[in-house]
Amino acid sequence: MSDPIAEPIAAVPYVIIDRDGDHHLVGSRCAKCGATLLGRRVACAACGANDSVTQVRLSDKGRIRTCTVVHRSYPGVPVPFIAAVIDIDGGGVVRGTLRGPIPSDPVAEVGRPVRICVEDTGQRDALGRAFYSQVFRPLEAAA
Amino acid sequence: MSGAVIAGIDMIPFGRFPDRSLEDIGAEAALMALADAGLTIHDVQAFYCGSALQATAFPGQRILRRIGQRMMPVLNVVNGCATGAAAFREAVLAVASGRHDVALAVGVEKMDRGLIVMPGRPADFQEEGAIGTITTPCLFSQAGVIHSAEYGTTFEQFAKVSVKNHHHATLNEKAFIRRETPLEEVMASEMIAYPNTKLMCSINVDGAAAAIVTSEAFARRHGLMNRAVRVRAAAMLASVFTDMEDGLTDFNEVTRETAKQAYEAAGLGVEDIDLIELHDCFATAELLHYENLGLCGKGESGALIDSGETALGGRLPVNVSGGLLSKGHPLGATGIANLYEICLHLRDEAGQRQVEGARIGLAHIVGGMTDYGSASAVHILERV
Numbered sequence: 001m002s003d004p005i006a007e008p009i010a011a012v013p014y015v016i017i018d019r020d021g022d023h024h025l026v027g028s029r030c031a032k033c034g035a036t037l038l039g040r041r042v043a044c045a046a047c048g049a050n051d052s053v054t055q056v057r058l059s060d061k062g063r064i065r066t067c068t069v070v071h072r073s074y075p076g077v078p079v080p081f082i083a084a085v086i087d088i089d090g091g092g093v094v095r096g097t098l099r100g101p102i103p104s105d106p107v108a109e110v111g112r113p114v115r116i117c118v119e120d121t122g123q124r125d126a127l128g129r130a131f132y133s134q135v136f137r138p139l140e141a142a143a
Numbered sequence: 144m145s146g147a148v149i150a151g152i153d154m155i156p157f158g159r160f161p162d163r164s165l166e167d168i169g170a171e172a173a174l175m176a177l178a179d180a181g182l183t184i185h186d187v188q189a190f191y192c193g194s195a196l197q198a199t200a201f202p203g204q205r206i207l208r209r210i211g212q213r214m215m216p217v218l219n220v221v222n223g224c225a226t227g228a229a230a231f232r233e234a235v236l237a238v239a240s241g242r243h244d245v246a247l248a249v250g251v252e253k254m255d256r257g258l259i260v261m262p263g264r265p266a267d268f269q270e271e272g273a274i275g276t277i278t279t280p281c282l283f284s285q286a287g288v289i290h291s292a293e294y295g296t297t298f299e300q301f302a303k304v305s306v307k308n309h310h311h312a313t314l315n316e317k318a319f320i321r322r323e324t325p326l327e328e329v330m331a332s333e334m335i336a337y338p339n340t341k342l343m344c345s346i347n348v349d350g351a352a353a354a355i356v357t358s359e360a361f362a363r364r365h366g367l368m369n370r371a372v373r374v375r376a377a378a379m380l381a382s383v384f385t386d387m388e389d390g391l392t393d394f395n396e397v398t399r400e401t402a403k404q405a406y407e408a409a410g411l412g413v414e415d416i417d418l419i420e421l422h423d424c425f426a427t428a429e430l431l432h433y434e435n436l437g438l439c440g441k442g443e444s445g446a447l448i449d450s451g452e453t454a455l456g457g458r459l460p461v462n463v464s465g466g467l468l469s470k471g472h473p474l475g476a477t478g479i480a481n482l483y484e485i486c487l488h489l490r491d492e493a494g495q496r497q498v499e500g501a502r503i504g505l506a507h508i509v510g511g512m513t514d515y516g517s518a519s520a521v522h523i524l525e526r527v
């Protein structure tokens with residue numbers, strides 16, 4: 001499915017596509033209350049301040065806050081897969097698919113460290129460009 | 144919320160009605176509620192119509208054409224799973240403000256089968272599976288897993304919610320599913336997303352429910368107080384900030400804060416409540432909301448379902464209607480159907496499932512969409 005010469009584009013607004021391949025997630029940090037929010041914001045969702053938010057690069061490491069194994073999804077979506085929510089090291093939260101073996105007990109996965117990778121999803125837009133998004137890999141198994 | 148009463152309320156039995164239109168079932172519910180109040184469309188001064196999926200297509204106007212196009216403003220309301228409750232609350236506010244004496248609230252939905260397709264998502268990128276999940280059972284499964292990780296709540300405890308609510312539904316002729324589901328069957332049914340199995344998910348059905356809200360003065364003037372139910376609190380909140388919502392829509396904090404406002408407005412505490420209809424869209428949700436609504440402390444909901452205290456005959460029965468798990472969940476209608484159940488008990492009209500001596504009841508709704516936010520409503524009703 002994946003085409004090595006397809007131009008990468010962000011599948012979600014908080015993914016930054018880097019010319020040199022250093023793709024990453026972007027967030028916003030509030031100097032007033034300390035909140036870290038996903039994506040670029042004009043104001044702080046937590047405290048409402050609109051003069052205190054700056055853009056930050058989010059870490060590529062985090063821990064599993066929660067996950068579930070999805071056995072039933074929309075038609076055409078391959079199952080099972082692990083849908084996880086990740087607490088990003090240093091602040092921020094992001095959802096995504098956790099690669100790796102399907103766990104028998106998702107509860108036991110909570111707290112496990114992961115690497116947050118921005119990769120080709122295999123999906124293409126009408127111009128043939130590659131949608132890139134975050135996926136999570138167990139940190140032990142990350143390259 | 145002094146001065147607003149429910150003078151009439153009813154729901155059609157939820158189900159699948161391929162041959163009936165949205166306005167047909169909405170009109171039926173509206174006429175049933177009017178008949179319950181002993182009023183007609185001529186008495187109605189404002190109409191709030193909730194439909195989560197068709198609010199942009201004038202559902203209220205379509206219903207009005209079926210029941211009588213009297214001069215009145217119609218406001219079509221949409222607010223996710225809180226749609227019906229939001230329409231009802233608008234009717235309450237319209238009356239409590241003194242603007243109108245009589246307001247009609249209808250919640251109505253025609254549903255497709257299967258997982259709900261969320262509106263407003265990216266068209267060219269299939270996010271489901273690629274970046275986790277946006278389906279509602281999965282969101283509530285993820286919320287359940289957090290609870291299990293923190294407090295040790297078990298799959299079996301979550302599954303007991305379905306056993307209880309399906310049992311309650313055997314006493315409710317308006318429920319869609321009316322059969323006992325033993326614990327083993329609930330746990331062995333198809334796994335949708337751990338820990339919610341198919342029997343731990345509410346079902347998409349068609350449905351409609353309606354309420355007539357009047358001022359207490361109007362109800363007294365027209366001799367309606369003998370069956371009236373007083374609205375003690377009508378609280379609603381959206382998207383309370385949590386540190387997790389960029390990854391998982393919050394249903395807990397928004398419910399806690401809405402309940403807090405409702406208890407404060409009513410001057411009541413959970414110890415005053417005789418029965419609760421809460422938003423059991425999935426079995427995991429019910430246990431979370433035990434804690435959010437103050438039925439028990441944090442982490443104690445597993446023990447509470449084990450104790451049987453939330454079953455009919457227990458200390459504080461929850462979802463004696465059978466809940467969404469049994470009645471089905473026609474998004475826009477659910478909020479008013481929950482209020483209908485509370486009213487039945489406060490009027491001593493709940494038959495076999497009557498909560499004896501019920502004086503005060505609480506109805507809770509919460510909905511949400513991944514990346515977008517939540518909507519929650521808590522109403523507290525009192526026997527007059």
Ligand SMILES: [Zn+2]
Nearest residue numbers: 030033044047
């Ligand atoms: Zn802030």
